[in-house]
Amino acid sequence: MASKKDFVKFDKVDKSYDGKILVVKDLQLDIAEGEFITMLGPSGSGKTTCLMMLAGFETPTNGEIYLDGNAISSIPPHKRGIGMVFQNYALFPHMTVYENLAFPLRVRKIPKDEADKKIDKALSMVSLQGFAARMPGQLSGGQQQRVAVARSLVFDPQLVLMDEPLGALDKNLRESMQYEIKHIHESIGVTVVYVTHDQSEALTMSNRIAVFNDGKVQQLSSPDELYEKPVNSFVAEFIGENNTFAGEVSDISDGRCKVKLANAEILANPISVKGKGEKTTVSLRPERALINPSDKMDNIHNGKIEEVIYHGDHTRVRINLLGNPEFILKIPNSSSNLDIKLGNEIKIGWNSGDARALDPK
Amino acid sequence: MSSENKQILTTDGIPLEVSLKKAEKKNKIKAFLLVAPLLLFIIITYVFPIGDMLMRSVDDKMVTEMLPKTYKSMETWDGEELPPEEVFEAFYFDFQRLIEEEREGKLSTQLNYTKNGFKSIIKKLRRKSKSFEEGNYKEQIMAVHKRWADVEYWRAIKRRAPAYTYQKYLKGMDMYENEKGEIVNVAEDRRVHRILWLRTLEIAFFVTVFCFLMAYPIAHLLATLPMKYSNLLMICVLLPFWTSLLVRTASWMILLQQQGIVNDFFVMIGLVSDDNRIEMMFNKTGSYVAMTQILLPFMVLPLYSVMKTISPSLMRAGKSLGGTPFIAFWKVYFPLTIPGIGAGCLLVFILAIGYYITPALVGGASGTLISNQIAFHMKSTLDWSFASAMGLMLLSGVLVIYWLYNKLVGIDNIKLG
Numbered sequence: 001m002a003s004k005k006d007f008v009k010f011d012k013v014d015k016s017y018d019g020k021i022l023v024v025k026d027l028q029l030d031i032a033e034g035e036f037i038t039m040l041g042p043s044g045s046g047k048t049t050c051l052m053m054l055a056g057f058e059t060p061t062n063g064e065i066y067l068d069g070n071a072i073s074s075i076p077p078h079k080r081g082i083g084m085v086f087q088n089y090a091l092f093p094h095m096t097v098y099e100n101l102a103f104p105l106r107v108r109k110i111p112k113d114e115a116d117k118k119i120d121k122a123l124s125m126v127s128l129q130g131f132a133a134r135m136p137g138q139l140s141g142g143q144q145q146r147v148a149v150a151r152s153l154v155f156d157p158q159l160v161l162m163d164e165p166l167g168a169l170d171k172n173l174r175e176s177m178q179y180e181i182k183h184i185h186e187s188i189g190v191t192v193v194y195v196t197h198d199q200s201e202a203l204t205m206s207n208r209i210a211v212f213n214d215g216k217v218q219q220l221s222s223p224d225e226l227y228e229k230p231v232n233s234f235v236a237e238f239i240g241e242n243n244t245f246a247g248e249v250s251d252i253s254d255g256r257c258k259v260k261l262a263n264a265e266i267l268a269n270p271i272s273v274k275g276k277g278e279k280t281t282v283s284l285r286p287e288r289a290l291i292n293p294s295d296k297m298d299n300i301h302n303g304k305i306e307e308v309i310y311h312g313d314h315t316r317v318r319i320n321l322l323g324n325p326e327f328i329l330k331i332p333n334s335s336s337n338l339d340i341k342l343g344n345e346i347k348i349g350w351n352s353g354d355a356r357a358l359d360p361k
Numbered sequence: 362m363s364s365e366n367k368q369i370l371t372t373d374g375i376p377l378e379v380s381l382k383k384a385e386k387k388n389k390i391k392a393f394l395l396v397a398p399l400l401l402f403i404i405i406t407y408v409f410p411i412g413d414m415l416m417r418s419v420d421d422k423m424v425t426e427m428l429p430k431t432y433k434s435m436e437t438w439d440g441e442e443l444p445p446e447e448v449f450e451a452f453y454f455d456f457q458r459l460i461e462e463e464r465e466g467k468l469s470t471q472l473n474y475t476k477n478g479f480k481s482i483i484k485k486l487r488r489k490s491k492s493f494e495e496g497n498y499k500e501q502i503m504a505v506h507k508r509w510a511d512v513e514y515w516r517a518i519k520r521r522a523p524a525y526t527y528q529k530y531l532k533g534m535d536m537y538e539n540e541k542g543e544i545v546n547v548a549e550d551r552r553v554h555r556i557l558w559l560r561t562l563e564i565a566f567f568v569t570v571f572c573f574l575m576a577y578p579i580a581h582l583l584a585t586l587p588m589k590y591s592n593l594l595m596i597c598v599l600l601p602f603w604t605s606l607l608v609r610t611a612s613w614m615i616l617l618q619q620q621g622i623v624n625d626f627f628v629m630i631g632l633v634s635d636d637n638r639i640e641m642m643f644n645k646t647g648s649y650v651a652m653t654q655i656l657l658p659f660m661v662l663p664l665y666s667v668m669k670t671i672s673p674s675l676m677r678a679g680k681s682l683g684g685t686p687f688i689a690f691w692k693v694y695f696p697l698t699i700p701g702i703g704a705g706c707l708l709v710f711i712l713a714i715g716y717y718i719t720p721a722l723v724g725g726a727s728g729t730l731i732s733n734q735i736a737f738h739m740k741s742t743l744d745w746s747f748a749s750a751m752g753l754m755l756l757s758g759v760l761v762i763y764w765l766y767n768k769l770v771g772i773d774n775i776k777l778g
Contacts, residue, residue, distance in 0.1 A: 057677055077680040078689070090678035094696045103692070104682035155683065 006066070007033035007191055008054065008159065013063035015049050015215075023049050025215040027063070031193065033158075036185050038194045038202040041212030042238070050212075051161050051195050056080050067159065078107075083152030083160040083190075087167055089144045091136040097123070097147050098132035104155040122150040125184060142173045149181065153190065162194045166201065178204050199239050203227065211235050227285075232272060233358040236283040243289070243327050245282040246360065249273050256352050264322045267298050267352035272359045279360040284350060286316075286328045291340070293349025300349040303327060305342055315340065321348060411756075418750035421526040424471050427464060428455045432522045440519060443512050449499040452518075453490065460487060476517035482506045529750035534558075554734065554751075561730040564648055564720075565713035571653040572660040572709045573702065580664035580701070585673065598661050606655065610722045613651040617641040617723065643725025651719045656712055660705035667701030703770045711759050731755060 008031035015024040024046040031037050039047035052058040054065060056077030064071050072080060092100050101122055105115040123129050126146035136144055145165060152160050162181075166174045182205045185192050196202055202209050203223040211218045211226065211234075219226060219235045230236035233244070245266060251258040257270040259282055268282045293300055303321035314330050317340055321327040329348065331340065340346070369377040425432060430451035438444045459465040465487055472479035482505070489505045503510040520538075531537050531544060535552040539545050546552070579598065583591050601609060616622050624638045633639055641647060671694065679689030717732040724730070731751060738748040 055677075055681055057680075076686075077677070078683050078685050080681075081683065082681060084678065084681040086674045086678055088672060088674060090672065090674040092675060092678070092693050103679070103684070107683045107685075107688055151682065161681075 004033045004068070006030040007035075007068055008193070009066040010050070011064050011066065013050075013053065013060045013065060015046070015053060015058065016061045022061075023215050024053075024060075027215075027217065029210060029217060029220065031191065033191055034189045036182070036192045036194065036205060036207045038196060038206035038209045039212055040196060040199060040202040040209050040238075043197060045212040046215040047195050047197075047210075047212040048163060051163055051193060054159075054193065055082055055084055055161055081155075081157050081159075083155070083157035085145075085148045085152045085160070085162040085165040087164045089136075089148040089165075089168075091144055091147055091151070093136055095136075096132065097128070097134050097136065097139070100136065100147060101132075101151050101154045104151065108155060110155075118154050118156075122154040125153070125188075126150045126180070141169055142177060145169060145177060146180075149184065153184070153188070157190065159191045159193065162192065164196050165194075166196075166198075174198075174201070175204075181205065203239075211238060213238070230283065230356065230358070233281045233283060233361050236356065236358060237361075241286050241328060243284045243286060243324070244361075245284075245322060245324055247280060247282065249276055249278045249280055249357065251276060257357055259357055262323045264301065266301075266322070266355065268355040268357040269353050271356045273357045280357045281359065281361050282355050282357050284355045286330045288354040289327075289329055289348055289350040291329065291331065291346055291348060293347065297349035298352045299355065300347060302345055303348050305340060305344050305346060308340055308342060319346070319348065414749040414752055417746045418529050418753055419525045419527060420746060421521065421528070422524045424468065424521040425524045427459055427468050427471075428452065428518070430455050431518070435519050435522065438519070440512075440516050443499075443510065444515050446497070446499045448515075449502050453493070453498045453502065456486065456490065460490070472518065472521065475521055476514060478508055479514070479517070482508045482514075529747045530754065532747060533751045533754050554731075557729070557731045557734050560645075561714055561732075564645065564652070564728070564730060565710050565716075567649060568652045568656060568713045569660075569706050569710045571649065572657050573706060575653070576657055576660035576664055576705065577698075577702075580661050580668050583661070583665045584668035584671070598658055601655065602658050606718055609655055610651055610719045613647070613654070613719075613723055614642060617647055617650065642723050643728070645724070645728045647723035647725065648720045648728035648730075651723050652713055652716055655719060656709045659708045659712060663704035663708065664698065664701040667698055667704075671697050699770070703766065707763070707766055710762065714759060714762075715755060 008029075010027045010029040013024060013027040014022055016022050023044075027046075027050060029050075039050060041047045049058060053060050054067075056072070056075065060073060064073055066072065067080065067082075092103065095103070098119060101119045102115055105118060110118070119132070120129070123132060126149055128143060128146055128150065131139070131143065131147075136147065139147065148165065149162075152162075165181075166177050169177060178201055181192075185205075194202075194205065203226075206223055208220060208222055209226050210220045213234050219231050221229075226235065227240055230239060236242050237244075245259065245261055247259040247261040247266075249257050249270070250260040250265065252270055252273070252275065255269070257268055257273060259266050259268050259280060266282065268280075273280045290297070301322055303319040305317055306320050306325060307318035309316040309318075312333070314332050317329040317331060318325075319327045319329060327348075371377055371380045373380075428451075431448060434447045434451040435444065438448060456465065456468075459468055465483060469480045469483035472483070486502065486505050486509070489501075493501050508514050520542075528538065533554055535547050535555045536544055537547060579594070583594055583598070585591075586594065614621075618624070619638045619640060619642075621642075623641065624633070627633045627639065628635050641650065675693050675697070676689050679693040680686065684692065714730075715732050716730060717736060720728055720730045721733050721736070724733070732755070735748045735751050735755070738744045738751070
């Protein structure tokens with residue numbers, strides 16, 4: 001895809017509602033053409049505000065947003081040509097599905113036969129042919145959601161914004177809609193900015209994810225990098241499961257560091273620690289720690305099993321390890337020969353490369 | 362189909378419907394007892410009075426009861442020429458009885474309603490009849506006054522024979538039944554009611570329009586403002602509700618009179634000169650201003666309750682899809698508020714059409730409504746049957762409006778909250 005790297009550009013954007021608290025701080029974000037980017041964060045982190053500024057319903061307090069090279073802060077929403085899917089669908093309840101989809105085409109004065117073709121195409125894209133005459137109230141939640149997606153795409157916008165569009169659906173439907181939206185994005189190549197607080201949704205759908213917290217982008221990277229290589233302890237905590245040890249760096253050498261805990265010492269990968277004496281939080285994904293490890297691993301410690309929870313495909317084991325009673329292990333259920341029983345002492349090991357020494361919490 | 366015909370039985374073999382009725386009987390009785398006091402209240406305070414009004418408005422038994430023998434003997438009279446002797450005789454005996462009971466005055470008033478000129482000839486008949494001889498009453502009565510020999514007067518008496526009449530309704534529309542039984546308009550300079558009906562409709566219509574124009578933005582603001590401001594605004598809207606109607610109307614009188622605050626202000630800013638103050642009271646303007654203000658909450662509240670349910674994201678969706686703010690409002694927001702508009706307009710119009718106190722106080726001669734006329738007949742002329750007739754005409758007018766609304770918009774589309 002011959003795409004522009006900065007199709008959408010947030011340039012030093014600040015936003016405050018009351019003049020006292022900044023909800024978005026110095027946002028610097030480039031979105032490439034055709035990209036599916038997700039803004040992920042807890043509620044109140046500023047992600048929806050960013051989306052609303054892009055859509056034109058909020059104005060930046062400072063800074064500028066560029067769309068395809070043009071500053072858009074002074075352009076009203078209806079002239080921006082950005083498609084949007086709202087949290088509660090925002091389908092017009094007094095119009096049929098057809099009329100809902102025709103709305104953006106009518107205001108653009110597109111001739112009826114051409115509009116009808118576009119509507120047919122959009123409805124078949126979300127596999128809702130034959131629903132044109134229904135009222136939104138006669139559709140299920142998932143169908144309404146699809147109509148909302150079709151409506152945001154029917155006038156061929158270059159950019160589509162989605163504000164937690166799947167939040168109201170049940171789990172199964174949400175998952176199938178995730179794939180559906182992803183496939184639509186892939187087939188028509190539109191740029192999508194997607195807002196959610198559901199990390200699995202973000203990981204499934206996006207090319208890149210911007211993790212928001214406290215009005216700032218904490219990390220902007222691909223889903224795998226975000227999960228494997230979080231740059232700070234907030235991202236590590238927020239994305240996926242995480243075991244942590246709080247301690248103090250006692251030595252750094254050869255890309256490894258020693259971290260002194262309350263009553264032990266572990267080896268870790270120094271990410272955001274620079275020197276001796278710094279406080280740090282060491283983060284380790286549960287699946288990176290093994291029971292009965294090979295001797296090659298450079299961290300091997302003993303822990304006591306506190307709790308065993310059966311999860312079908314795997315078993316979660318809570319272990320009291322090195323003064324952390326919340327240490328979680330995931331054990332695939334194929335390895336049934338392991339002796340995991342409540343109260344047993346077991347050996348646990350991991351590579352220091354997987355244990356990331358991040359900023360202290 | 363067999364499944365429809367076959368009775369479904371419970372496990373004990375009792376038909377399901379019987380069993381269900383039995384199970385629900387207790388609940389039904391309970392529910393009925395719960396609403397029984399209200400039902401009784403409505404019957405006593407609403408259904409009976411309305412029924413009584415209806416009876417009163419068509420009741421014309423008075424003359425029928427006063428002249429029983431006359432009407433019996435008139436049954437065979439064709440009304441072409443003067444009635445035969447029996448009729449005169451019967452009339453004489455009926456009349457004698459009325460004199461004994463001292464009710465002949467009432468008869469003259471009643472007959473005078475039907476035809477002018479009865480009053481004097483009945484008085485004369487009363488005097489002369491004392492010296493009547495037995496037999497040949499026709500000659501004797503006709504000799505009292507020449508009108509007694511006029512067939513028109515006897516026809517007028519016959520017209521009052523039925524116990525029920527729709528004359529009052531005709532009168533309410535400035536019409537009457539003439540001697541030949543045709544329904545005709547009253548003379549042009551005596552038509553008062555039609556003007557009042559039209560004015561009532563006109564004032565009610567414009568008050569509804571003004572209320573709508575003012576309430577729509579207020580209701581929108583109420584529905585979209587943050588809680589702390591909208592609560593304050595809501596109190597401002599409801600404050601008039603908590604103030605006595607009389608106090609509100611009186612304060613409009615203080616504001617609008619010629620030496621009032623509004624005129625003082627206009628003079629102060631030089632809009633009008635001191636000896637040329639605007640008349641804003643005791644005319645239509647007064648009725649418009651005061652009624653609009655008083656009925657405004659009835660428009661604001663249904664609109665507000667409907668607007669509150671419209672998600673703000675709908676307007677945003679309209680704009681993000683390319684609609685200008687006006688198109689988004691007109692195509693998306695406005696159609697969704699129609700149930701509230703319908704409810705508010707219907708409410709205000711129906712209240713305005715029967716409004717009484719405010720027009721009576723600030724309306725003057727040109728700003729009074731049909732209800733003021735009704736009150737006038739109830740209090741001053743004591744023609745209760747006419748007041749009842751006009752009240753019922755008003756009621757049926759309201760029902761017609763309700764029916765029209767149902768046809769045009771659909772009553773299910775109404776939303777009061």
